[in-house]
Amino acid sequence: MQPTIPLAKFLPYQLSITSNAVSGRIAQEYRQRFGLSVPEWRVMAVLGDSGALTQRDLTQRTLMDKVAVNRACKVLEERGLAARTPNAQDGRSHHLDLSDAGREMHGQIMPLAREMERRVFAGFSAEELDAFSSLLLRVRGQVGDLDGDTIDSRNFGIV
Template sequence: MSGDDILELENFLPYRLNRLADAVSRRFAKTYRDLNGLTRPEWRTFATLGQYGSMTASGIGAHSTMHKTKVSRAVAALERRKWLTRTPDPVDRRIEHLRLTKAGIAAYREMVPLARGFETDLLGHLDEQTRRAIVQGLAALEQAADVD
């Protein structure tokens, strides 16, 4: 095979982005796992509700690109912790509106500075010009990939 017939996976942008995202996600997972024993789907569900206040499970799945089964399990786990409540939709009883409880909001407020600190530490290894370029580059890639 010639060089044109071979794909160097380690230099293929989608592969590199996936590896990087997974590595950063695993590293941050240690923070919320150590503090509250949350799984990734639980964290994403928790963070989404903390950001938006109220949302349906379908909305959380769409926002966080998680399968409905993972969202459902995460919702049940957060409900067992008493961090989340479900309110049936008055028009369509199949739909539930999810919201953090007072205890969930308190835990979320505790987690926000840790998440921001993690991001600051991660980006702190880069100079300002590189940080700006990464943020702009990610935005351009998200737009090119039609990411909502």
């Protein structure tokens, strides 16, 4: 046993390595089973639930960089999992929606996602998870308040 290491007590550090571990584990699963990256999966998850959206909508709902959204959409389209249709209201953007194949895959992915969430957070009560969730939300709010140059959290009802 080593002496107490302050870094290990540093909460941002704990948060970072835990998040990395969880994300890495989940990313590995999606990659192996579906060949999807995390950004691609996120876009699919939102599309499958919301129906056709523009990339702008997707950046808002996923909180990802618009470039990340763009690239994920491009891949999904190339793989035939999603299709773009012109946006009559705005010539700059398209409506992106899942294809039948994409919807089929979405149907397989979401149960897997829930299952992985269940396993990773196994052994916690609903109260603990609620508290955890709300703490994450409040922390995010704190950082947003401190940090003027990033996303404006007031724009996101979903956060």
